[in-house]
Amino acid sequence: MKLTIERDALLGPLAHVQSVVERRNTIPVLANVLIRAETGKLSLTATDMDMDIVETVEAEVGAKGAVTAPAHTVYDIVRKLPEGGQVELARQGEGERMAIKSGRSSFALSTLPVEEFPALSGDKLPHEFSLPASELRALIDRTRFAISTEETRYYLNGIFLHGTKNSDVPVLRAVATDGHRLARVEMPLPDGASGMPGVIVPRKAVNELRKLIDESTEAVTVSLSDSKIRFAFGAIVLTSKLIDGTFPDYERVIPTGNDKLLEVDCKGFAAAVDRVATISTEKSRAVKLAIQPGLMTVSANSPDSGNATEEIEVGYTAGPIEIGFNARYLLDITEQIEGEHAQFAMADAASPTLVRDVSDASALYVLMPMRV
Amino acid sequence: MAAADEAERMLPRQNPDLAGQEQAERVLLDAYRSGRLPHAWLISGPRGIGKATLAYRFARFVLSETSGGAGGGPGGGLFGAPLPPESMAVAATSPIFRKVAAGSHPDLFIVERRYDEKAGRLKTEIVVPDVQGLGNFLHLTPAEGGWRVVVVDSADDMNRHAANAILKLIEEPPKRSLILLVSHAPGGLLPTIRSRCRKLVLKPLDETTLSELLARHRPELDVDERRVLARLAEGSIGRALDLSDAGGVELYRELIELLGSLPRLNAGDVHALADRLGRRGQEQAFTTLAELLTWWLSRALAASAAGKAPADVIEGDGGLALRLMAGRSGTQRSGGAGLDRWLDLWDKLTRLIVRAEGANLDRKQVILNAMLGLEAAARH
Numbered sequence: 068m069k070l071t072i073e074r075d076a077l078l079g080p081l082a083h084v085q086s087v088v089e090r091r092n093t094i095p096v097l098a099n100v101l102i103r104a105e106t107g108k109l110s111l112t113a114t115d116m117d118m119d120i121v122e123t124v125e126a127e128v129g130a131k132g133a134v135t136a137p138a139h140t141v142y143d144i145v146r147k148l149p150e151g152g153q154v155e156l157a158r159q160g161e162g163e164r165m166a167i168k169s170g171r172s173s174f175a176l177s178t179l180p181v182e183e184f185p186a187l188s189g190d191k192l193p194h195e196f197s198l199p200a201s202e203l204r205a206l207i208d209r210t211r212f213a214i215s216t217e218e219t220r221y222y223l224n225g226i227f228l229h230g231t232k233n234s235d236v237p238v239l240r241a242v243a244t245d246g247h248r249l250a251r252v253e254m255p256l257p258d259g260a261s262g263m264p265g266v267i268v269p270r271k272a273v274n275e276l277r278k279l280i281d282e283s284t285e286a287v288t289v290s291l292s293d294s295k296i297r298f299a300f301g302a303i304v305l306t307s308k309l310i311d312g313t314f315p316d317y318e319r320v321i322p323t324g325n326d327k328l329l330e331v332d333c334k335g336f337a338a339a340v341d342r343v344a345t346i347s348t349e350k351s352r353a354v355k356l357a358i359q360p361g362l363m364t365v366s367a368n369s370p371d372s373g374n375a376t377e378e379i380e381v382g383y384t385a386g387p388i389e390i391g392f393n394a395r396y397l398l399d400i401t402e403q404i405e406g407e408h409a410q411f412a413m414a415d416a417a418s419p420t421l422v423r424d425v426s427d428a429s430a431l432y433v434l435m436p437m438r439v
Numbered sequence: 440m441a442a443a444d445e446a447e448r449m450l451p452r453q454n455p456d457l458a459g460q461e462q463a464e465r466v467l468l469d470a471y472r473s474g475r476l477p478h479a480w481l482i483s484g485p486r487g488i489g490k491a492t493l494a495y496r497f498a499r500f501v502l503s504e505t506s507g508g509a510g511g512g513p514g515g516g517l518f519g520a521p522l523p524p525e526s527m528a529v530a531a532t533s534p535i536f537r538k539v540a541a542g543s544h545p546d547l548f549i550v551e552r553r554y555d556e557k558a559g560r561l562k563t564e565i566v567v568p569d570v571q572g573l574g575n576f577l578h579l580t581p582a583e584g585g586w587r588v589v590v591v592d593s594a595d596d597m598n599r600h601a602a603n604a605i606l607k608l609i610e611e612p613p614k615r616s617l618i619l620l621v622s623h624a625p626g627g628l629l630p631t632i633r634s635r636c637r638k639l640v641l642k643p644l645d646e647t648t649l650s651e652l653l654a655r656h657r658p659e660l661d662v663d664e665r666r667v668l669a670r671l672a673e674g675s676i677g678r679a680l681d682l683s684d685a686g687g688v689e690l691y692r693e694l695i696e697l698l699g700s701l702p703r704l705n706a707g708d709v710h711a712l713a714d715r716l717g718r719r720g721q722e723q724a725f726t727t728l729a730e731l732l733t734w735w736l737s738r739a740l741a742a743s744a745a746g747k748a749p750a751d752v753i754e755g756d757g758g759l760a761l762r763l764m765a766g767r768s769g770t771q772r773s774g775g776a777g778l779d780r781w782l783d784l785w786d787k788l789t790r791l792i793v794r795a796e797g798a799n800l801d802r803k804q805v806i807l808n809a810m811l812g813l814e815a816a817a818r819h
Contacts, residue, residue, distance in 0.1 A: 093553060094542045116545040117579055182534060183541035187582050221578040269579065294580035308545075308579040311613055 068132030069157040070104045072124070074148050074169060077109075080122035081142045083303060084113035087120050087275055088138040096183040100138035102156060102165070104128045109156075112184070113138055118272045118307035119187045120279075134158045135184050136165045136176045144174055187306045192290040192297055196259035198239075200283040200300060206241040207277050209252045209403045209430050214270050215245035222312030226273055228296075229265030230256050237261060242317050248396050249317060249433040250403070264293045267314055272296070272307035279303055321433055322419050325412035329358060330382035330425065333409040337401040339377045343367045344394035346375040354394045355439045359387040367394075368439075390416045391439030400432045451491030451592065452549070453540040455531040458676075459648040460489050463641050464527055467497050470637070471504075472524070477637035479609050479618040481594070483625040484641030487677020491592045493641065494619040495539060498588040500527040501617060502546055503535045505585020545582035548573055550591040550605070565597040570604050577613050587616045594620040594628055602629050609635045643674025652676045657683050664688055670752040671731070685727040694731060695756045701763055702817035709810045717803030725802045729792045732809065736785045739764060744778060763817050777819070784816045 084100060092098045094116075101112040109126035112119055148154060148169045155168040159175065167174040207226070215223035227242040237256035242249065276298055280287060287300040297306045340354055347353050347367035357364040360383055366376040390413060401409060406426035413420045422432040457464070463482075470476050482490045504524065529536050538544040553569050555562045573589065581587045591597070597605065609618055609632060620636060622628060644652070649669040653660060653676070660668070660683065667688050672679035682688065697708055716725040739760030742749035748761035764781055788809055795805045 096541055096543045114545075116543070116582075117575070179541075180537070182537040183543050185538060185543045185545045185582075187545060218574055221574065224578075292584075294584045295582070308582060311578055311580045 068102070068104045068134055069129035069155070070109055070126045071129070071153055071155050072109060072126040074145060074152045074154050075150060076124055076126075077154055078142075078145050080111050080124050080302070081138075081145055083122050083279060084111045084120045085138040085142045086278065087115055087118060088113045089115055090139075096135060096179045096185070098137055098139070099135035099179055099184065100141060101133060101135050101181065101184045102141075103133040104131050104156075106131070114185055114187060115271075116185050116187075117269065118275065118305065119185075120275070121304045121306075123302045129157075132158055133181045134162060134165045135179050135181055140176060141167070148172065187295070187308070190295075192292045192295060194260070194263040194292070195288065195290040196257040196263070197286045197288040198254070198257045200280045200285060200287050202254050203287050203289075203298075204277070204280060206239075206252050206254065207273055210241045210243040210250040211270070211273055211277070212399045212403070213243040213245055213248050213250040213432075214273070215243075216270075217245065220246070222267060222310060222314055225267040225269045225310045227265060227267050227314040227317075230260050230263050242314070244315075244317060244320075244433075247393070247435050248400070249320065250400075250430070251317070251321070251432070252430040254429060260289075263291060265314065266291055266293065266296055267310035267312060268296055269307060269310050272305070276305055279305065320419060321431070322412070322414060322421055325414045325418070325421055327358075327385040327388055327413040328383070329363070329411040329413065330408050331363070331379070331411070333401050333404050333407060333424075335379055336381075336409065337398055339365050339379050340394050340397050340401075343375045343377050344398075346372050347394060348372075351437070352394045353391050353437050353439050354397070355389060355391045357387075357389045358383055360384055388413060388416065389439075390420070391437040392420075392434060393437055396434055400434065403430065403432075450540075451489075452495040452542065452590075454492045454495070455528075455536070457489050457492050457496055458652055459644040460493055460641055463493060463639055464496070466639060467493075468524070468527060471501065476617065478612045478616060479620065479636040480639055481620045481622055481625055481628075481633060481636035482639045482641060483622045485643055485673070485675050486623050487672070487675035487679070487681070488641055488643055489676070490621045490623075490641055491590070494590050494592065494621055496527050496529075497619065498547055498590055498617075499529040499535055499539050500524070501586045501588055502539070502544060502583070503529050503533070505546075505581075505583050546585065546587050548576045548587070548589045550589065550597075551593075552596050563596075565591075565601045567598075567600045567604055570597075570601050573605065573608060577608055577616050581615065585615065587613075589616070589618045590621070591619065592621045594622045594632070595624050599629075602632060606632050606635075644676060645674065646670070649674060649676055649679060653679055653683070656680060667691070667753055670750075671734075682727065685723050687727050687731065690724065690728050691731050691735075691756075692753055694728065694735070695753060695759065698763075698813065699755070699759060701759075702814060704810055704814055709807065713803040713806035713810075716806060717801065721802070725806075726796070728806070729788075729795070729809075733785065733789055733792065735760070736781070736788065740778065740781055740785060743781075780816050780819060784812050787812060 088098060097115060103110045107125060107128060108123050110121055110123045112121045144167055145154065152169045157166045159166050162178055164175045165178050210226050214225060223244060229240055231238060231240050233253060238253040239256045239260055240251065240253040242251045280300060283300050285300055287298055290297045294309060295306060296309055297304060343365045344352060344354055344367060346369050348369045354365055354367045361380060362378060363381045364376055364378050368374045400422050404424045406424040408425040410423050410425050411420055416436055420434050420436060422434060424430060482494055484490055539547055542549050550565060550570055552561045552565055577587060606629060612618065625633060646669050649672065650665050653665045653668060668679045668683055671682055671687060671691060715721065716728060738749050743761060743764035748757040751757040764777060791805060791808065794800060
């Protein structure tokens with residue numbers, strides 16, 4: 068293997084793929100990046116065995132071939148090379164070393180056999196559709212805060228992605244929940260997605276994907292089977308295992324008959340909750356909402372630090388109600404609401420409350436109250 | 440020499456050969472072919488007879504079956520169902536073999552003692568962080584769409600917390616997952632783990648198999664030395680190789696020669712031996728000698744209790760045992776007070792050696808101590 072590439076063209080892809088490499092590894096080859104030179108292009112692969120990222124970039128290839136070298140070291144070297152220079156990567160001898168040369172610097176890194184490098188990608192997945200990166204970002208952003216971190220309920224450790232119908236319109240839906248709150252976001256079902264199995268995308272893959280599509284404006288091609296999912300956009304392909312479990316029947320916990328409707332100015336409400344929550348105890352983070360027609364009093368009480376109240380004007384006409392919530396959860400939800408007004412639909416102080424953006428019907432959130 | 444070095448360093452997951460365990464292999468293969476493979480297996484037997492090698496062999500087989508390798512994969516073929524697999528062998532050059540050997544197969548999870556960077560050696564036990572990734576592994580879909588295999592080598596190394604963590608997963612294993620526990624002493628495992636596993640007991644290798652294996656892995660040894668090693672190792676190729684590398688045969692000869700003069704030991708020889716093994720860099724030789732001494736003693740005890748001499752490993756060691764344990768008169772019936780004394784000594788020595796390694800006792804003093812104990816026991 069031998070190739071030449073501009074330092075700047077190499078650095079970006081290296082930065083992308085090396086982020087999936089764990090700092091501490093008990094399996095030596097997982098610390099490495101697989102560098103493969105093909106006609107006119109170079110592909111970089113890194114993996115943690117649960118997911119892998121492959122990025123392809125154009126390069127002047129002198130000799131085809133592949134090698135694996137320590138990912139973080141290669142990245143650090145390339146990062147420190149002067150901007151605008153040319154970098155030469157070459158396999159030395161029988162492949163025991165990989166040489167990196169640029170200007171007057173040269174490095175020789177130890178390598179491991181390519182055959183030991185685990186492969187996740189490669190096979191064809193039966194379902195495929197594409198959607199704009201911005202839509203995918205919206206699906207992820209508005210659900211991932213609710214992903215559970217509890218290992219015993221592993222089937223909640225990801226975003227449940229599936230096709231379904233909402234009042235006869237086919238939609239692609241993303242759902243996440245940790246048992247205290249639930250986020251459900253949908254978009255019109257893309258072509259080719261009908262018939263796809265419902266899959267749970269693990270948190271780590273979600274976070275890695277979100278980082279990678281942050282700047283992307285292109286379409287993302289999603290392909291999946293019932294055991295793998297792949298996202299391809301631009302030069303990057305991310306493949307991940309899925310969570311092997313059944314997502315609970317979430318429809319059951321979304322209340323339909325809540326008749327106490329409250330409308331608040333979202334930003335003002337969030338700011339008030341944030342201020343008042345300063346007082347609430349670190350552990351429970353509870354705030355109380357006392358609501359009567361036209362007026363809501365947000366309060367918090369802590370035996371250690373004192374108490375706080377703030378009044379805000381709200382749109383409310385039903386009977387007075389007092390209800391408590393975890394302030395962190397309230398803020399997580401209001402952060403995702405882009406419209407000016409948020410609507411809370413409540414039943415009583417012990418039943419799940421439905422929250423939604425008044426100007427956007429695609430997302431809804433369910434929140435369990437706290438006893439205060 | 441290079442070949443010997445390689446063989447010495449070969450881990451069970453890198454070893455393509457398994458000898459003398461055809462019967463156990465058949466049990467696993469039959470279970471697999473029956474379509475109702477138990478999800479957890481406890482593979483037990485003495486150290487160094489191929490338990491882990493068998494576990495990895497089975498792991499490779501199951502993994503290659505799902506990726507359509509060895510047996511043509513699941514599902515019917517064009518001309519009827521494919522023939523059921525007859526052997527577990529997976530070629531050492533296949534991608535699956537290479538990945539399993541490197542520990543980098545995405546559908547294989549290996550639980551073993553980890554390297555402790557601070558102490559600069561392997562940890563003494565398997566701790567909770569070592570098994571933490573396991574839940575995540577079993578709760579994700581398999582990369583190849585087939586089986587997920589876990590090898591625990593060895594289950595005896597798990598501390599209580601790690602064992603409890605793994606127990607949860609053995610209790611409720613996901614579909615198409617296979618957990619292979621290797622154990623040298625299954626009696627020490629949690630009964631709750633034992634009761635949830637299908638048991639597979641491996642037998643020690645017979646002397647012929649062991650000699651053949653030694654001939655392959657240590658071709659430089661002569662026939663006589665191989666025979667002694669095979670007897671010393673009692674059916675364990677692992678132990679035979681360890682002994683061979685540590686100069687065990689030489690040490691054993693030296694030991695028996697030394698003990699031959701009991702009840703009176705040659706003080707000069709004893710001190711020379713203790714001095715030599717007490718030196719820096721002789722840790723391995725010390726451990727080997729200690730092992731051989733307690734092994735000889737326990738074997739002598741067992742045989743004497745039955746009233747006969749143990750079979751000779753080298754010229755005269757069996758007779759020596761009988762002479763000593765039968766008492767000074769040589770006519771007195773064995774058993775009773777005489778054997779008790781030797782049993783106490785064995786017990787004392789075993790504990791002394793464990794302490795010597797744990798607390799870094801002066802090795803020279805430990806040897807002198809042991810020899811004095813032998814003298815005292817023999818003089819009665």
